[in-house]
Amino acid sequence: MPVGMSLSLKPLKVSPSVGEVRLAPYRANIGLAFTGPDGEDIRLLPQLYGRFLALGVNQELSPQVARAVLDYLRADMPRFYRLRAFLLREVPAGSSEKTVSIGIVKFSPDRVELRSGDSGLIYTVRIHDGGHAECTCPDFFYRRRGTGTWCKHIKCLHQMLREEYSPKENFPYYLPLWEMKEVSPEAKFIEALGGLYEVMSHPVAEKESYTRRRDGYEVPVLGVEFEIPEGTGPGATLLTKVVSALKNRGLVLSFERDSSVDGGEIKLTPFPATLEECLEKGQLLKDLRGLVRGLFESSKHSGLHVHINMWPFRERWEDVPELILPFALLLQRRFNLASIFGRGMNPYATKIGATVPPRYWWVNFMSLPYTVEVRLGCSKHGDPVKILLMGLFFQRAFWAIMEGRFKVPSFDASGEELISAFSSLLSEEERRYIVPLLKEALLSP
Numbered sequence: 001m002p003v004g005m006s007l008s009l010k011p012l013k014v015s016p017s018v019g020e021v022r023l024a025p026y027r028a029n030i031g032l033a034f035t036g037p038d039g040e041d042i043r044l045l046p047q048l049y050g051r052f053l054a055l056g057v058n059q060e061l062s063p064q065v066a067r068a069v070l071d072y073l074r075a076d077m078p079r080f081y082r083l084r085a086f087l088l089r090e091v092p093a094g095s096s097e098k099t100v101s102i103g104i105v106k107f108s109p110d111r112v113e114l115r116s117g118d119s120g121l122i123y124t125v126r127i128h129d130g131g132h133a134e135c136t137c138p139d140f141f142y143r144r145r146g147t148g149t150w151c152k153h154i155k156c157l158h159q160m161l162r163e164e165y166s167p168k169e170n171f172p173y174y175l176p177l178w179e180m181k182e183v184s185p186e187a188k189f190i191e192a193l194g195g196l197y198e199v200m201s202h203p204v205a206e207k208e209s210y211t212r213r214r215d216g217y218e219v220p221v222l223g224v225e226f227e228i229p230e231g232t233g234p235g236a237t238l239l240t241k242v243v244s245a246l247k248n249r250g251l252v253l254s255f256e257r258d259s260s261v262d263g264g265e266i267k268l269t270p271f272p273a274t275l276e277e278c279l280e281k282g283q284l285l286k287d288l289r290g291l292v293r294g295l296f297e298s299s300k301h302s303g304l305h306v307h308i309n310m311w312p313f314r315e316r317w318e319d320v321p322e323l324i325l326p327f328a329l330l331l332q333r334r335f336n337l338a339s340i341f342g343r344g345m346n347p348y349a350t351k352i353g354a355t356v357p358p359r360y361w362w363v364n365f366m367s368l369p370y371t372v373e374v375r376l377g378c379s380k381h382g383d384p385v386k387i388l389l390m391g392l393f394f395q396r397a398f399w400a401i402m403e404g405r406f407k408v409p410s411f412d413a414s415g416e417e418l419i420s421a422f423s424s425l426l427s428e429e430e431r432r433y434i435v436p437l438l439k440e441a442l443l444s445p
């Protein structure tokens with residue numbers, strides 16, 4: 001069909017009535033069905049991916065049809081967001097201990113008529129903003145109104161919808177409900193990328209092979225490697241799509257295969273080593289992980305490495321390890337770096353002296369040309385913002401050492417002396433963010 005031609009869809013059955021107390025008959029009825037432009041049967045079923053509610057579709061839709069479906073549902077968005085909030089809630093303490101089988105009689109996202117399996121009576125569950133639910137049954141009316149607890153009907157509906165709305169194989173395509181009513185950092189992140197619909201309809205970026213190629217910069221620049229898990233299913237698809245959208249926007253330089261990790265890694269486009277950039281890029285990584293938290297938690301490998309550009313010192317590259325090592329060793333001895341970076345020193349990170357200059361130590365001089373890599377960060381644990389702020393601190397220190405502007409304090413300097421010396425490397429604004437991190441991690445001598 002021609003691009004731009006508007007299309008009206010006839011809803012086939014939005015709220016069908018089925019009186020049975022069996023799961024199978026209403027399986028179809030908690031979704032939506034449309035007749036497509038060629039008479040095809042288009043079925044939609046909400047699916048919950050992490051904190052996102054998307055509409056699973058039983059077949060791939062042309063962009064025109066997809067937009068027509070979303071336009072049709074536009075007025076329903078607030079109701080879908082109530083439903084989402086309901087699904088994301090846990091059963092409130094003090095709710096009914098009883099279970100019951102229920103049959104859906106009439107369904108809309110914020111109002112469900114159901115038949116109670118024990119009595120055969122029909123009750124209505126209404127879902128309000130924030131996912132608060134009310135039922136018309138006597139138990140709810142007399143005992144639970146205003147208490148925030150749930151009757152057996154609400155509880156069973158909640159459980160049933162959660163099961164039904166978990167990602168389904170026979171609904172393999174997605175129409176994202178892109179208008180986020182609730183502003184979470186992840187939602188803002190998706191909105192900044194043009195909305196969930198744009199992200200999900202993005203072509204997937206090809207993974208590239210690992211490369212050590214780097215540009216040289218005369219000004220302070222940071223690079224970030226962020227290992228991301230490989231998985232299957234909708235969460236992995238969402239992650240890949242978001243990475244592709246970030247790449248398209250120039251925020252991600254490459255998405256590379258790495259045989260040493262489960263999935264792959266993304267390299268952020270190198271950015272100026274400034275406070276603002278570190279806060280922004282740290283938040284980006286935080287949001288990326290927040291979108292598909294479970295995927296990261298189940299992955300084995302998970303580095304978040306910060307690359308510090310040493311290009312201006314390339315003529316003296318041989319001297320870099322010798323000059324930087326005392327500083328790094330001081331940090332390792334006098335600070336609990338693991339508390340800042342969110343994970344302990346793994347065997348690689350402590351392997352100093354295995355080769356000289358050390359490779360795979362937490363400060364790595366051999367990863368990329370004229371670059372020092374700080375390898376203590378983790379994409380799975382820890383706060384990416386803090387990790388990048390530490391990257392910024394190391395950049396300030398490394399360059400000051402190389403330029404002869406900074407004398408590394410001795411191992412037995414007092415805590416105050418250390419903090420004061422390190423503060424001198426930072427601007428007033430940078431101190432506000434970085435000094436508290438250092439103070440918190442300072443070990444008593």
Ligand SMILES: [Zn+2]
Nearest residue numbers: 135137151153
């Ligand atoms: Zn009830």
